Amino acid sequence: MTDTFPTQPGDTPDTPLEIGGQPFRSRLLVGTGKYRDNLQMAQAIEASGADVVTVAVRRVDLDRTKEQGVLYHLPTDRYFLLANTAGCYTADEAVRYARLAREAGFNEFIKLEVIGDKETLLPDTEGLLAAARTLVKEGFKVLAYTNDDLITALRLEEAGCAAVMPLASPIGSGLGLLNPYSIRTIKSRLKVPVIVDAGVGTASDACLTMEQGVDGILMNTALAEAADPVLMAWAMRHAVEAGRAAWRAGRMPRRETAVPSSPTKGMLR
Amino acid sequence: MTELTITLNGDPRTVPAPLTLAGLLQHLGLDPRAVVVEQNRVIVRRPSLADTAVAEGDVIELVHFVGGG
Numbered sequence: 001m002t003d004t005f006p007t008q009p010g011d012t013p014d015t016p017l018e019i020g021g022q023p024f025r026s027r028l029l030v031g032t033g034k035y036r037d038n039l040q041m042a043q044a045i046e047a048s049g050a051d052v053v054t055v056a057v058r059r060v061d062l063d064r065t066k067e068q069g070v071l072y073h074l075p076t077d078r079y080f081l082l083a084n085t086a087g088c089y090t091a092d093e094a095v096r097y098a099r100l101a102r103e104a105g106f107n108e109f110i111k112l113e114v115i116g117d118k119e120t121l122l123p124d125t126e127g128l129l130a131a132a133r134t135l136v137k138e139g140f141k142v143l144a145y146t147n148d149d150l151i152t153a154l155r156l157e158e159a160g161c162a163a164v165m166p167l168a169s170p171i172g173s174g175l176g177l178l179n180p181y182s183i184r185t186i187k188s189r190l191k192v193p194v195i196v197d198a199g200v201g202t203a204s205d206a207c208l209t210m211e212q213g214v215d216g217i218l219m220n221t222a223l224a225e226a227a228d229p230v231l232m233a234w235a236m237r238h239a240v241e242a243g244r245a246a247w248r249a250g251r252m253p254r255r256e257t258a259v260p261s262s263p264t265k266g267m268l269r
Numbered sequence: 270m271t272e273l274t275i276t277l278n279g280d281p282r283t284v285p286a287p288l289t290l291a292g293l294l295q296h297l298g299l300d301p302r303a304v305v306v307e308q309n310r311v312i313v314r315r316p317s318l319a320d321t322a323v324a325e326g327d328v329i330e331l332v333h334f335v336g337g338g
Contacts, residue, residue, distance in 0.1 A: 031336070031337060031338025032336035032337060032338070033336040033337045033338045034336070034338075035336065041336065054337060054338055055334040055335065055336065055337055056334065056335050056336065056337025056338075057305075057332050057333075057334060057335075058332060058333070058335045059278045059279070059330065059331065059332055060278065060299065060304055060331045060332060060333050062277070062278060062297060062331070069303055069333040069334055069335065070334050070335050070336045071303065071333075071334055081334070083334065084337055084338070086337050086338065096310075099312060100305050100307060100312065100330075100332050101334075103305045103312050103314065104304075104305040104332065104333060104334055105334070171338070172338075198338075218338075219338075220337075220338030221338065
């Protein structure tokens, strides 16, 4: 997954996204939840061009033991599996899930979620920091899902997280990027990659988010709940690339007055 | 004793005895490569499954990866 890197025109080539020493080609990371069926999921992920694919850890359903795990439907040699601790409400619970995920999985990476509220699914930053510190000590590469709060982001970086993942808006809300200023500020102050996680609803949200200069976006519901998830995945792939390119290109300044694009000289009198 | 009562994924369950964790997975028709076993809050790694006995009252969790974001 690291051999080729898509080239965009311009004066300097872009650098690949690198998280915890692992380079990735695509800056779009996608989830595997909530698709109509596994075939649709596999097709949407393929169309998204993503390298990193998130999965959750859950009890095996003992009444239906055949081929229910997500790994039966994803070529694991092709995707980098990133397990999450979704559904965990305490640091201890998240650490337990992370350990199980490491045992089930193929790498030391964990998307750490410690949720503080059932209605908004907003992070419990105290539990998040505690869990992050424990997991970093145990050798995990922690990607921490967090609020769009600079101080928490800084603390997570200090705790040794491999990436910090502030939300655009609440999980599954599709409300888009609510606070571009916060995301820009977090990106400008952190050295580790900033991956915006959650809240993106459509391609323009993804493009606008990438235009803030962040390193990538993780999304799930925007694809899975689209009327045509495969087409939306294709749109997101291009929106992320376009937003990245626009940020690298450097936008023109905003002005309060018009400036003509055609010469003012040579007009007929 | 020819039977053990354990708590398996949150539910009480009676299994034949004696039994190892590898035997339990086989009894349930599960592929050990696709499942992670936690016994009384301790993860039992795959190479140890065949050497680890299931005991009366054990709390056992069997987990795997499912779709998620």
